[in-house]
Amino acid sequence: xxxxxxxxxxxxxxxxxxxxxxxxxxxxxxxxxxxxxxxxxxxxxxxxxxxxxxxxxxxxxxxxxxxxxxxxxxxxxxxxxxxxxxxxxxxxxxxxxxxxxxxxxxxxxxx
Amino acid sequence: xxxxxxxxxxxxxxxxxxxxxxxxxxxxxxxxxxxxxxxxxxxxxxxxxxxxxxxxxxxxxxxxxxxxxxxxxxxxxxxxxxxxxxxxxxxxxxxxxxxxxxxxxxxxxxxxxxxx
Numbered sequence: 001x002x003x004x005x006x007x008x009x010x011x012x013x014x015x016x017x018x019x020x021x022x023x024x025x026x027x028x029x030x031x032x033x034x035x036x037x038x039x040x041x042x043x044x045x046x047x048x049x050x051x052x053x054x055x056x057x058x059x060x061x062x063x064x065x066x067x068x069x070x071x072x073x074x075x076x077x078x079x080x081x082x083x084x085x086x087x088x089x090x091x092x093x094x095x096x097x098x099x100x101x102x103x104x105x106x107x108x109x110x111x
Numbered sequence: 112x113x114x115x116x117x118x119x120x121x122x123x124x125x126x127x128x129x130x131x132x133x134x135x136x137x138x139x140x141x142x143x144x145x146x147x148x149x150x151x152x153x154x155x156x157x158x159x160x161x162x163x164x165x166x167x168x169x170x171x172x173x174x175x176x177x178x179x180x181x182x183x184x185x186x187x188x189x190x191x192x193x194x195x196x197x198x199x200x201x202x203x204x205x206x207x208x209x210x211x212x213x214x215x216x217x218x219x220x221x222x223x224x225x226x227x
Contacts, residue, residue: 032215034215036218042220042221043203043218043219043220043221044154044203044205044218044221045218046215046217049215089153089154093216098156098159099144099154099156099205099216101153101154102153103152103153104152104153
C-alpha cells in the first residue's frame with residue numbers, strides 16, 4: 001500500500017542554518033506530494049506541493065523537488081529562522097482522495 | 112482556497128460523556144474528511160463524509176463511536192461518543208478542493224479535546 005516515511009525528529013538547528021528534512025514515499029501510480037506545516041497550537045497548513053516528477057514546490061524559502069527515480073520529496077531551506085519552528089508533515093495523495101501522512105518532524109530553531 | 116472553521120477550538124470533558132465538533136466551510140464542497148491527531152502523532156483519517164450519503168469509516172473507526180452528520184455542502188459534525196482518556200486528541204476536518212486536478216485538501220484549525 002501507499003506510505004510515507006520521513007526523517008525522525010526532533011531536529012534542532014541554529015538560526016540561519018541549512019535545513020533538510022528527508023521524505024520518501026511508496027505509492028502505486030503517480031501521486032501528488034505535499035509538505036504541510038503545523039505551528040504550535042495551530043492546525044495544518046499547506047506549505048508546498050508538487051504534482052508530477054521533477055516538479056519543484058516552493059514557498060516561504062522552502063523547496064522540495066519530486067524525484068520519481070528515488071521516490072523522494074526532501075524539504076530544504078537555505079537559512080532557517082526561529083519562526084520556522086514547527087512540526088512538518090510530508091504527505092501524498094494518490095487515488096480516492098485519501099492523504100497519507102508521514103509521522104511528522106518537529107523542528108526547533110535556536111536564536 | 113477554502114476557509115474552514117471548527118467549534119469548539121478546545122474542550123475538557125469527563126469520561127463517559129459525548130462531544131460534538133462542528134466544521135463549517137465558506138464554500139460548497141463535495142468531500143469532507145475528519146482526522147484524529149493523537150498527542151505527538153501524525154494524522155489518521157477517521158472517515159470521509161459526503162453530502163447525502165453515509166460516511167465511510169476507515170479501519171479501526173466505527174459509526175457508533177464517531178457518528179458523523181453532513182446535512183449540506185458547507186457543514187459537517189463529528190461526535191466523539193462515550194469518551195475515555197484515550198480519545199484525547201486534536202480532531203481536524205478537511206475539505207477537498209475539487210477545482211484543482213490534484214485534489215488538494217485544506218484543513219480546519221482543529222479541536223483540541225482532553226478527556227479526564
